[in-house]
Amino acid sequence: VALQRGETRERGRVALDAMGGDHxxxxxxxxxxxxxxxxxxxxxxxxxxxxxxxxxxxxxxxxLLPIVPAADVIGMREDPAIGLRAKxxxxxxxxxxxxLVSAGSTGATLAAALLQLGRLPGVRRPVxxxxxxxxxxxxxxxxxxxxxxxxxxxxxxxxxxxGLAYAEVLAVEMPRVxxxxxxxxxxxxxxxxxxxxxxxxxxxxxxGNIEPEGVLAGDVDVxxxxxxxxxxxxxxxxxxxxxxxxxxxxxxxxxxxxxxxHGAADAGQIAAALRIAADVxxxxxxxxxxxxxxxx
Amino acid sequence: VALQRGETRERGRVALDAMGGDHxxxxxxxxxxxxxxxxxxxxxxxxxxxxxxxxxxxxxxxxLLPIVPAADVIGMREDPAIGLRAKxxxxxxxxxxxxLVSAGSTGATLAAALLQLGRLPGVRRPVxxxxxxxxxxxxxxxxxxxxxxxxxxxxxxxxxxxGLAYAEVLAVEMPRVxxxxxxxxxxxxxxxxxxxxxxxxxxxxxxGNIEPEGVLAGDVDVxxxxxxxxxxxxxxxxxxxxxxxxxxxxxxxxxxxxxxxHGAADAGQIAAALRIAADVxxxxxxxxxxxxxxxx
Numbered sequence: 001v002a003l004q005r006g007e008t009r010e011r012g013r014v015a016l017d018a019m020g021g022d023h024x025x026x027x028x029x030x031x032x033x034x035x036x037x038x039x040x041x042x043x044x045x046x047x048x049x050x051x052x053x054x055x056x057x058x059x060x061x062x063x064l065l066p067i068v069p070a071a072d073v074i075g076m077r078e079d080p081a082i083g084l085r086a087k088x089x090x091x092x093x094x095x096x097x098x099x100l101v102s103a104g105s106t107g108a109t110l111a112a113a114l115l116q117l118g119r120l121p122g123v124r125r126p127v128x129x130x131x132x133x134x135x136x137x138x139x140x141x142x143x144x145x146x147x148x149x150x151x152x153x154x155x156x157x158x159x160x161x162x163g164l165a166y167a168e169v170l171a172v173e174m175p176r177v178x179x180x181x182x183x184x185x186x187x188x189x190x191x192x193x194x195x196x197x198x199x200x201x202x203x204x205x206x207x208g209n210i211e212p213e214g215v216l217a218g219d220v221d222v223x224x225x226x227x228x229x230x231x232x233x234x235x236x237x238x239x240x241x242x243x244x245x246x247x248x249x250x251x252x253x254x255x256x257x258x259x260x261x262h263g264a265a266d267a268g269q270i271a272a273a274l275r276i277a278a279d280v281x282x283x284x285x286x287x288x289x290x291x292x293x294x295x296x
Numbered sequence: 297v298a299l300q301r302g303e304t305r306e307r308g309r310v311a312l313d314a315m316g317g318d319h320x321x322x323x324x325x326x327x328x329x330x331x332x333x334x335x336x337x338x339x340x341x342x343x344x345x346x347x348x349x350x351x352x353x354x355x356x357x358x359x360l361l362p363i364v365p366a367a368d369v370i371g372m373r374e375d376p377a378i379g380l381r382a383k384x385x386x387x388x389x390x391x392x393x394x395x396l397v398s399a400g401s402t403g404a405t406l407a408a409a410l411l412q413l414g415r416l417p418g419v420r421r422p423v424x425x426x427x428x429x430x431x432x433x434x435x436x437x438x439x440x441x442x443x444x445x446x447x448x449x450x451x452x453x454x455x456x457x458x459g460l461a462y463a464e465v466l467a468v469e470m471p472r473v474x475x476x477x478x479x480x481x482x483x484x485x486x487x488x489x490x491x492x493x494x495x496x497x498x499x500x501x502x503x504g505n506i507e508p509e510g511v512l513a514g515d516v517d518v519x520x521x522x523x524x525x526x527x528x529x530x531x532x533x534x535x536x537x538x539x540x541x542x543x544x545x546x547x548x549x550x551x552x553x554x555x556x557x558h559g560a561a562d563a564g565q566i567a568a569a570l571r572i573a574a575d576v577x578x579x580x581x582x583x584x585x586x587x588x589x590x591x592x
Contacts (some may be wrong), residue, residue, distance in 0.1 A: 146478060149486035182442060182527040183559070190445035190524040208559070212528060213535035228486040228573035230524055231478040232508060233532055239509035 013098045014277040015068070018047030018055070020104025022264045028103060031270025032065060038271070041278045045067055072278030098283035099257035101248065101273050103265045109258065110147050110251060117228035117256040120290040122153030126253030127159045128132055128227065128260060129166055130234050133241075141167050141175075141216075141222045143248050146260075153195035156224050157203060162252040163222035164205055165292035169285060179209030180229060185209070192226060200224070211291035248273035249282065257281045273277060309394045311364070314351070316400020318560045324399060326349035327386030327566025334567070337574045340364055340394060378540060395553035395577035397544065397569050399561045405554065406443045406547060413552040416586040422549030423455045424523065424556060425462055426530050429537075430514030437463050437471075438511075441545045442527030442556075444464045449491035452520050453499060459518035460501055460550040461588035463581040465581060471517035474506030476525060481505070488522060496520070544569035546576065548585055553577045 016032050018025045025047055033056070035041040046068040056062050057195050102109045106128060114126060129144035143163040144151065151159075160177045167175035179197055181189045186197055188209055200206045209221050212233065215223045225233065251258035257280050261273040312328050314321045321343055329352070331337040341348050341526040352358050398405045402424060410422060426441035439459040440447065447455075456473045463471035475493055477485045482493055483503055496502045503516050508529065511519045520527065547554035553576050557569040 103554040149478065149489075180528065182445065182524060182531070190522070192443075193524070211535075212532040216532075216535045226486070228478060228489070229525055229528055232476065233528055235478070236508040236512075236529055237536050239507075239512045239534050 012278050012282045013042045013044065014274050014281060015044045015046050015098040015100045016270070016274060017100065017102040017104055017109075018045040018052045020069075020102045020109075021261065021270075022103075023266065024103065025055040026058065027265070027267045028270050030059050030267035031265070032274060033059050033061045034267055035271040035274035037061075038063060039275050041271075041274045043274055081235045092224045099259065099277045101261060101270075101277045103261040103263055103270065103273075106146055106260050107148075109260055113251055113254045113256070113258045117254045117258070119138075120253055120255055120293060123162065123253035124158055125155050126163055126251055128230075128249045129163060129252045130249040131225070131229075131282065132215060132234070132237055134216060138218060139170075140215055140218060140220060141170070142230055142234060143222065143224055143252070144227035144230045145234050147227045147251070149226070149228040149231075151192065151226035153192060153199050155256045156192075156196040156226070157199050158253075160200060160203065160206070160222065160224045161293065162289065163224060165195055165289045165291050166250070166252055169283075169290050172221045174205070175223040176205050176207040178207045178214065180215065180218035180223050180225035180233065181209035181211065183209065184211065196224075248276050248287065252286075254286065255290070256286055259293050308574050308578045309338045309340065310421045310570050310577060311342050311396045312566070312570060313396065313398040313400055313405075314341040314348045317557065317566075318399075319562065320399065321347050321351040322354065323561070323563045324566050325357075326355050326563035327561070328570060329355050329357045330563055331567040331570035332361060333357075335571050337570045339566075339570055341451065368475055372381060376452075387568045395555065395573045397555045397557055397566075397573045398558040399559055399566065399569075401559075402442050402556050403444075405556055409547055409550045409552070409554045413550045413554070416549055416551055416589060417547035418584065418589050419565050420454055421451055421460065423458055424526075425459060425546045425548045426526075426545040428511060428533055429532065430512060434512055434514060435466075436516060437466070438526055438530060439518065439520050439548070440526045441530050443523045443547070445522070445524040445527075447488065447522035449488060449495050452488075452492040452522070453495050454549075456496060456502070456518065456520045456561075457501065457589065458585065459520060461585045462546070463517045464550055464588050465584045468517045470501070472501050472503040473518040473520055474516035476511065476521035476529065477496070477505035477507065479505060480507065488544035492520075505575045506574040544572050547579065550582065551586070552582055 018028050021028050032043045032045060036043050044066050049067055049069050110289050127143045128145045128147035130142045131139035131140050134140045141163045143159040146201050163177050164177055179200055210220055210223055248259040248261045259273055259277045261270060313542060314324050317324050328339045328341060334341050339418050345363055345365050348363050423439045424441045424443035426438045427435035428438050430436050437459045460471050460473055462588040475496055477489050506516050506519055544555040544557045555569055555573045557566060
């Protein structure tokens with residue numbers, strides 16, 4: 001994770017954490033090559049030069065993509081706050097002007113993005129947003145899809161607000177948000193869900209509790225839950241529908257474009273995530289979300 | 297819920313809470329009639345005599361099934377502890393010798409069963425167990441499938457023990473239990489999952505963390521989690537695989553047979569649950585689980 005605040009971002013160019021993910025760097029670098037060759041995505045590889053150079057050579061692509069040295073990159077299992085402060089290397093800034101894709105630790109990516117990019121105005125805690133394919137030929141925004149395993153009820157109100165702004169950017173008019181729960185009635189669920197229901201009931205666009213079936217039917221535009229339940233839900237949908245879920249999740253609430261790919265992503269899924277990242281960077285997603293958050 | 301401890305149970309006969317469930321009594325009574333006519337299940341209807349009589353008449357089945365008066369039944373939205381103490385009516389004992397099926401509030405059913413049937417020796421907190429269809433042509437036992445939305449880490453150790461005993465009754469040799477989590481490594485998950493992992497690591501048959509994909513692949517025989525996450529997981533599997541999930545969940549750890557059907561169960565699903573209940577009652581499931589718990 002190598003981002004710096006306040007730089008002008010280059011639209012459409014994507015930085016890839018070449019060392020992050022269960023199959024890094026081989027599958028990750030192979031995915032970058034595929035995204036570049038097949039789809040013209042402009043990718044910069046961030047990682048250990050020797051390992052990345054070897055991975056490029058292994059797929060016959062020596063010299064094809066620029067490499068930002070790894071010494072500047074915070075290891076995905078490293079404490080991000082300590083690591084980022086200890087390594088203020090200049091070359092880290094190369095990646096700062098780009099959208100970032102990482103298949104490494106979600107928690108570390110979130111913490112590093114928070115520290116280096118900063119929050120959008122009015123955001124207390126950024127959130128990971130994934131798109132769940134609903135049967136009605138459109139997608140439902142899931143927040144938190146796996147950023148923060150433990151959450152306070154108040155955090156879910158912020159997640160809902162960011163999810164609604166994201167849905168608006170995706171051209172949903174007057175989006176509605178539901179609370180993921182085990183029953184439709186108020187008073188259902190665990191302590192977190194009950195408290196969050198009470199808080200959300202005082203907000204606009206709240207459609208009440210929603211069960212998994214309702215989410216998959218597209219009965220709401222946004223579904224809000226804690227990151228543990230959200231990640232179990234996302235992974236269950238993907239597993240039960242067999243191999244969907246190439247799409248990367250977006251980090252909402254930071255002042256820059258950060259995409260989180262599956263830790264177990266293969267080359268094809270990395271390539272797909274890079275294409276999404278290029279689109280998101282070109283569209284300027286974070287600025288648009290920020291503009292909508294400022295309005296409400 | 298109408299159960300009394302210490303009575304001799306009639307094998308194969310099933311008591312149905314005719315008033316419990318979103319579509320009660322109409323769909324529930326229709327399901328009972330179907331189970332009786334099509335599959336020979338011996339059902340007793342427990343509920344308000346006027347409403348149940350009318351529901352029987354509506355499907356042309358007046359007088360077909362015996363009715364246990366409703367005055368003796370604890371309302372599904374009523375506080376079960378208070379309700380059960382306030383209504384010690386004699387006729388409640390009719391249902392005591394039978395397996396019970398309820399599509400009403402799971403929490404109330406669990407509390408009432410606990411109070412009236414009592415726990416099996418060595419059990420602190422009974423748990424709801426559902427069967428998840430795994431791709432390997434067999435099923436994985438899910439505990440807790442929705443009994444207690446909030447759980448302490450210690451409770452999950454007990455759930456695992458009961459789930460393993462149930463798997464043994466289902467003829468799995470040397471079953472293994474996984475902890476439902478968002479990653480395979482120790483240290484993943486929310487506070488509950490982390491603490492439960494530590495406790496479970498000291499027990500036999502623990503296979504570590506398991507992600508949704510692994511559960512659906514049948515990589516373990518039992519998967520343990522809290523009742524909120526478990527219920528979201530179960531409902532997501534059912535919704536994503538479109539309309540499976542006729543099966544009822546079993547309450548493990550009480551001294552009697554209690555089956556929990558979906559709140560939204562239709563007549564066909566109620567009929568299916570009644571057939572399972574009859575089989576479970578004939579097999580004497582709770583006694584078998586108790587015998588296996590005593591061994592470990």
